[in-house]
Amino acid sequence: MNKEIEVRFLEINKNELAEKLIKLGAKDKGENILNETIFYDSDLSWLEEKRFVRLRTIGNVTTLTYKENRGQTIDSAHEVESIVDNPEKMTKLLENVGLIAYRRQEKKRHSFLLGDTAIDIDTWPNIPPYVELEGKSEDELQQISASLGFSWGSAVFDDAKSVIEKKYNIPIGKMRWFTFSRFE
Numbered sequence: 001m002n003k004e005i006e007v008r009f010l011e012i013n014k015n016e017l018a019e020k021l022i023k024l025g026a027k028d029k030g031e032n033i034l035n036e037t038i039f040y041d042s043d044l045s046w047l048e049e050k051r052f053v054r055l056r057t058i059g060n061v062t063t064l065t066y067k068e069n070r071g072q073t074i075d076s077a078h079e080v081e082s083i084v085d086n087p088e089k090m091t092k093l094l095e096n097v098g099l100i101a102y103r104r105q106e107k108k109r110h111s112f113l114l115g116d117t118a119i120d121i122d123t124w125p126n127i128p129p130y131v132e133l134e135g136k137s138e139d140e141l142q143q144i145s146a147s148l149g150f151s152w153g154s155a156v157f158d159d160a161k162s163v164i165e166k167k168y169n170i171p172i173g174k175m176r177w178f179t180f181s182r183f184e
Contacts, residue, residue: 026114
């Protein structure tokens with residue numbers, strides 16, 4: 001599995017940050033809506049173990065990802081990802097091997113690339129936008145963070161689900177729909 005080295009900064013001004021990124025020479029990769037289905041095992045033990053399978057569609061490209069983040073540190077997330085050509089068949093396959101399509105969710109993402117660092121400005125339903133930086137090392141992320149005006153002391157290393165639950169008191173782990181049009 002691939003190890004992810006990532007950090008988040010919460011409650012950002014997305015327009016100001018996008019302007020700053022462009023001034024620093026970042027490549028604007030565009031803005032998309034990400035539609036996701038989150039799958040857990042049948043007894044839902046994966047919820048507590050902080051692991052899941054995600055089927056994500058961006059435009060006409062769908063990926064399947066197994067992800068786990070048990071440590072909630074800068075480098076504790078691990079994932080394996082592959083492109084899927086038929087999301088409906090993949091959903092049936094996952095359900096046939098015992099996984100449950102537990103939650104539908106969506107977010108808006110504006111993506112940038114600054115050097116080797118991927119920078120995503122995410123907007124979820126009912127919470128302020130935040131930025132996620134993913135790079136090759138903690139030092140790289142600290143340097144990029146500083147160039148963007150973020151204090152490393154305010155960095156958040158939790159995954160998105162934990163941020164949404166802890167910071168904003170939204171029980172996303174118990175929700176079946178976390179979209180801009182449906183929130184239950």
